[in-house]
Amino acid sequence: MKEFGYTVHKERLIDYDRNDKRVLNHLKKHEPSVLTCIACGSCTATCSAGQLVDFNIRLVQTLLRRGEIEPLKKEVRKCMLCGKCILICPRGVNMRNLILAIQTAIDKLQ
Amino acid sequence: MTAASRLADLGEQVILLEREEQVGGHLRNWDRLFPNRRPGYEVLNYLTEELGSKVDIRCLQTVTTIFSGERDFQLQLASGKSLRCDALLLATGFDLFDARRKEEYGYAIYDNVITSAELEELFRSGAPITTRQGKVPKRVGFVHCVGSRDEKAGNLYCSKVCCVTGVKQAIEIKELFPEAEVFGFYMDLRMFDRHFEEMYYEAQQKWDINFLRGRVSECAENQDQSIVLKIEDTLTSRPLKMTVDLLVLLVGFVPSPETLRLAAMLDLPVGEDRFLEPADEHTKSTLTVKPGVFLAGAVKGPFSISNAIADAGTAALQIHAYLKTL
């Protein structure tokens, strides 16, 4: 392999066709409330952890839907499970189990 | 139709001029109506029965010229006939946006890009819904705001009913193909009327329909004639690429040239959006600046069926009141 002093850049693009939906499917079964998220962001706005770090619990739901497992894995680690978001959510999404169930699902895959 | 029968009920003599061979307009091509998904023909039948023989309906008519008299109007018809009337109601409705004008979506170029109207026609005819290659769609996409809210399409306005139509059709697709993945690509979902938001909730909660925020930027055809579309997933602020077997374009309202021709003959004011302007947006929404000329429904912009029917009722009362002053 020759060196030309530059490398081929990775795509920023989300390739939905290739992404892994298994975690999503697990969640649809074990925490169906995830389906009703309207990405209003009120959860993120009230999030205790979100005050301290760029943790975005709304994004957790979005990454899950897109099958972006790697960033998802990193994101869920930041949650403190304090549950404020559940009290705020207009669609009754059960965020705390969302976090735990995602971890369980990811464990299952690996 | 509603305006006609209301006026007849009020004892006025009404002539209903229809350009098509039947009255009913776009409703005739619609399978089921939002939000309750009741069959369109139910409403159409109701209106037709209500109309009965109360009014003189003349189909396949085109008005060539209109002479505005002191207190009346002379209409010259293509058929050669002419007729006189004391008041005119323009209820000539709207046209659907020509999806071909959004070249980047490849409508009429790619096999599996269709419009919401075509899909509705498929529902209505009961014909099997497949890709042009005859396979059952595994993933279906709905593109919102096609020809609406789009400077490039020359239409800045919102067509109002496409959002809820998109949600309705998405559910209907899921009813037919529970296994299929269904996506809605939207900029905003404007569930403006009663039961609409609940329907949106049902679409997510019961039917597992995905709504992805972003405007589809371009489509291309794969070797297997499936459609690959590009969109920004604005919720992750990253570009996203996805293949769908069938892409449905939710086409918006545009003013019909026919309406504009009539408006020109009556020199009625036309808005920036090329829909007709009522005398006053709030208080005289069915009147025009020209005494004796009235407007009802989608000549004034996007209207839902229920709103159009209500508007027609109002117009009828306004006309009745006007005729009393003659």
Added chain:
Amino acid sequence: MISFNLFVLPFSFGLIYLLYMIIRWWTKWIRALPPEDRARFRKGIFSRQFFSGLKEVFLESLVHRKMFRRNALLGFMHMSFALGWFLLILAGNIESRIYSTSHVNPPYYPIFLKFFIHDRTVLWFEINTVPGFFRFLMDFLLLFILSGLILAMIKRGRSRWFGMTRTTHSQLTDRVALVCLWLIFPVRLLAESFTDGYYGAGGGFATQHLGNLFAVLFRESSQHIAYALWWLYSLALGIFFVTLPFSRYWHIPTEVLLIFFRRFGIPPKRIASSFSQVEIGACSRCGVCIDVCQLGSAARIHDIQAVYFLRSVRDEQVSRDITLRCLVCGRCQETCPVGINIDLIRLIERYNFSGSHASDFTYLPEPAPRKAQVAYFAGCMTHLTPSIIRAMKGILQEAGIDYHFLDEEGSVCCGRPMMLSGKHEQAGELIRFNRELILQSGADTLVTSCPICFRVFREEYNLPVRILHHTQYLLELIKSGKVPLQTVFRKVAYHDPCDLGRGSNEYRAPRELLAKVAELVEVPEEKEDALCCGGSLGIYTISSRKRDLITSDALDKLTSSGPEVLVTACPLCKKTFSRLAGIEVLDVAEMVYGAIPE
């Protein structure tokens, strides 16, 4: 010559097997104890604790005192079986000594005594003689047990008479054991009666008369019937003993061990240990935990109650969803007659399910609080009920307290919610942060508005400062006259938050405060029996609709005597109730603040 007959074999094998199982498991559990606990155990055996242990075994395992407290009929039923059988064995052994020739009897000898011995010398009514007395006693005890058996049968259909709406759905092994247990005593009665009838003597007041009647009815054949019955009796016993270790009745030996564990000061553990295993085995599946569970009574979820949960853990069939579907409100634990730490076992199982995912809290900042004498920690939830914060600020200002609002700029979670998910290591990181924050504030008193924080501060933080819930602190302030109050004449109902009441055993302070400012009305199921508001952070796998069912149900009860205001002392309860309550919902702090004269 030792009396023997083939039919004693089933019983004997059963007994040997049972003893083997008990010894095997007890040694296994005791061996598995950590060294310090094993030391405690050894010390315990030779201490007074041993005897008080025996006393407790007698009172709880035999007399079933707690059951009596709960419902006399239920208590009697359990007692008649346990105590009755125990005495029957005891008396039987003594009786057998009368006739025994050798020094040691085989264990079956007293059990089947009437088969081997037909004492014509003493008649049933001669109870002033030793044998006569024992015959009387044995019959009496047998009838005593049978009375319990009849109650048990009635309970099947009329559980309400025993103070239970729902009873446990039993497994196959339980049913087999149950059938044998129910067979043992009537069969024994019949076997003895037939025998005594056939030989025309040897029975007590019951067996002899019944026997004579049979003798008339069946004549010669009653001998064979008797023999068959002795077989059946032995089989029933044998099968019961063999199935026992796999059925609910395993709790009989296990509870004894548990009682000694407790007496010897062996503490419960946070991870699976022999203590938790013994607790799990000690569950008698009596089912009293079923009715108190709001998930069942209000939300119609009937498969997760403590009895089922513990059973599935014991059978190693516990599922993640069941483990996470519990309010951890502590109501079942409060009512459990065996006193099992059910919530703790939930958390142990959650810990086992919590998987490999480490948390990433590297983002936590350096705590740098202002120094003050009193530190106030509102808690995450309180930030969603600003009225509580406003009230607290107002009162503290009124009292002229030098305090620092630790989490005014938003808080790092106290760690309890994380613990409730079974992730103690991760909770530890949050705890370390807040602990540092509190210590650095240099305060000698820590006040929090959130019972959830309050509990974890007390249980996990081991802080060298006074830890108070705001109700306790406000009471102090008012008693010291720092805050003038005037009564506002409103009828209020008080709701005990789980973590403040059952969790921290604080029922007095809020009530005293409210008594000063308003009129407290009656509330059914309060204090130890208080209901959960439904907002609990203990539960993960539940829909918001089910939560609402629990909340509405609790509201109905709390407002049954028509209060104007529902008062609680927890931001989460307040937030949960106010969504569905028809009346105003306030925190105690708000009530107090509102009572401060202009």
Added chain:
Amino acid sequence: MIIEGKKRLWQEYQKEIADDRYFYVRSCVRQNFFPASEKVFLRILKEELGKDVYENAAHTTCSGIGYHSDVVPFETAMTVIARQFSLMTESGYEHFVTSCITSFGLYSEVLETWKHFPDVLQKVRGYLKEATGRTFELPKNVAHASDVIFRFRNEIASRGTHRLVNHLTGKPLRVVEHIGCHYSKMFPSKGVGGAEYPYVLVGMIEDWGGEVIDYPERRHCCGFGFRQYIVRANRGYSIANSKKKFESMKPYQPDFILTNCPGCPMFFDRWQYALSEMEGVTYGQNGEGIPVLTYEELSGLILGYDPWDLGLQVHQVPVEPLLDKLGIPYDPETKFAGKDGQDLGRPDAPTHMKFF
């Protein structure tokens, strides 16, 4: 694919292309990239079609590269372009033809600007006068050189000796056409066929007997994107874009890529080589690359010019497989021989890509 749909669009995007008396301006870079292309263009127009094409020795860059790299301000660019027009005016020509797509885009941009903001035009006239004392007329017609070839494609075909047909199988060759972004993406009406489905190269391919491939990433940029290429550290972006296109077209098994821009063929050609060296991938059949041609080179082949006279030997992706399919004779010996026979020297063979 519904071809009628495309045809209907092509009807809508017709554009006027002058048929003679051209004032020709060159590209800055093409003579280094693909040395023969512009020469061949002139040869075809003058010798084959007998057109009057004039080149003015004094013409310069349009400054487009600088403009698109954010180093030349728009006013400067407009003034430079004004000077080009003044040269045209002086030489008595009215039909402006540019060899470069970026120039074409910039000329269009400038003319549109002047059309909508006449005061800007006045300003620029002023600048030019001040700087050079020159005046100028606006061109009557501005076309890109590929437009001109497109206009005469049938004449070329009729004079041609070859068609885009595999002479062994008789099947039409499958061709990927790539349009330079600045051709019509900015002003769809200025390009033949518009922006979404440009026709300028499609027309040549179809009328010369080939078959066009429409693949998902057809619209995507070749990866030049001035800023991305000029800064070495950014070349990863550039090559990633080309790679995206190669991966998208590979399954269609194209016989070659046809382009109408200075940059595109350069990057399609060189990046295929770079990718094969960096990742060991090739996108053609059995270890070959996909040959890349400019429209002039293709016209030359159609007209039966010697491949080596067309400079095809300087392509980094070998064109021999294509020549074989076309049935065009070539002498491997003379591949690296200069005009007067001297040895141009042989490049090192690529590690992975098949070399001839």
